[in-house]
Amino acid sequence: MTTLPSQNMQPVSTPWRPGGFWILCLAATLVGLLLAQPSHAAGAGDSTIAATTSATTKYVANAGKDQTGCGAVKSPCATLQYAHNASTDGGQIIIRDAGSYGAVSITKAITIRNGSDGIALISASSGKVAVTVNAGSDAVVTLDGLTLDGYGRALQGIVWESGRRITIRNCDARGFTDSGIVLRSITPMPTAFVEGGLLTENGAHGLVVAASKVAISASATGTTSVNNRLAGFLAIGGAGGSIASLDLLRIKAGGNSRGGNASVDAYAQNAFITLGDSFIANDNSATAEAGGTLCSYKNNYGNVSTSCSVNWH
Numbered sequence: 001m002t003t004l005p006s007q008n009m010q011p012v013s014t015p016w017r018p019g020g021f022w023i024l025c026l027a028a029t030l031v032g033l034l035l036a037q038p039s040h041a042a043g044a045g046d047s048t049i050a051a052t053t054s055a056t057t058k059y060v061a062n063a064g065k066d067q068t069g070c071g072a073v074k075s076p077c078a079t080l081q082y083a084h085n086a087s088t089d090g091g092q093i094i095i096r097d098a099g100s101y102g103a104v105s106i107t108k109a110i111t112i113r114n115g116s117d118g119i120a121l122i123s124a125s126s127g128k129v130a131v132t133v134n135a136g137s138d139a140v141v142t143l144d145g146l147t148l149d150g151y152g153r154a155l156q157g158i159v160w161e162s163g164r165r166i167t168i169r170n171c172d173a174r175g176f177t178d179s180g181i182v183l184r185s186i187t188p189m190p191t192a193f194v195e196g197g198l199l200t201e202n203g204a205h206g207l208v209v210a211a212s213k214v215a216i217s218a219s220a221t222g223t224t225s226v227n228n229r230l231a232g233f234l235a236i237g238g239a240g241g242s243i244a245s246l247d248l249l250r251i252k253a254g255g256n257s258r259g260g261n262a263s264v265d266a267y268a269q270n271a272f273i274t275l276g277d278s279f280i281a282n283d284n285s286a287t288a289e290a291g292g293t294l295c296s297y298k299n300n301y302g303n304v305s306t307s308c309s310v311n312w313h
Helices: 020-036 044-054 080-086
Strands: 057-060 091-095 104-106 110-114 120-123 129-134 140-144 146-149 156-162 165-169 172-174 181-183 191-195 198-200 207-210 216-221 224-226 233-236 244-249 252-254 264-267 271-276 286-289 293-297
Touching: 057 080, 080 091, 080 104, 080 110, 104 110, 120 129, 129 146, 156 172, 207 216, 207 244, 233 244, 233 271, 264 271, 264 293, 271 286, 286 293
Parallel strands: 057 091, 091 110, 104 129, 110 140, 120 146, 129 156, 140 165, 146 172, 156 181, 165 191, 172 198, 181 207, 191 216, 198 224, 207 233, 216 244, 224 252, 233 264, 244 271, 264 286, 271 293
Antiparallel strands: none
């Protein structure tokens, strides 16, 4: 316990006061420290920062220009594709302000992030894909804060064809003639994370996880998939034992399956979905069919028809 001093206590000594010699020493030290700081007035510090970040970070903006050397804060590129092509493997692209930045085909490890307070719009022409990821076997890709709009003519929002890991964070995908997000990487042991985001008004599915040549593992946390013509969340098992595994946590689904499919659907043998703390609207269902497996854990609300129950908490 700390003992508080008595109000009657008196100081036992006189506080030390520095003499003139010590004041001069202190002043000299402070002057030396100030002189040692970089001169921002001359731009030296700013140029050092720019040189450090330009190798790994590219900026795009509405007023940017796609030209050799673009990508710095003060001379951004205009499109994601140009900035991507000029980026180093493992770099990042930051969208500086709201606007439309065109489709992009990703072939390397990279992060694309919306750094503005507005909408960073990614669209594609008729029958095309807004974001295609066809990266190397060890590539890690992150997409953060993007809005993908097919305007009723583009085919798909995000298609992951190859790469080791992808994170899709707070990205919306709407209005595509097929599906909003398709995860089907053929890289051995691919892993995908979908965090947040709204998938809506797509002509087929909201989110698809499909195993083809290899097993694929994916999760969606806090994602909403509504008003898609077929399933909101779909896992499709592959032939030859390739497993499509999809873990759904705190998702919301409703208004889907206008084509007669379930809103959350584990389809075909080797398709596995785990569903927890999620809400399925009464006009929809969560189910497994054609040999798929749907496991419920924690608490789920709505029309959930499981083929197994797991006591995970």
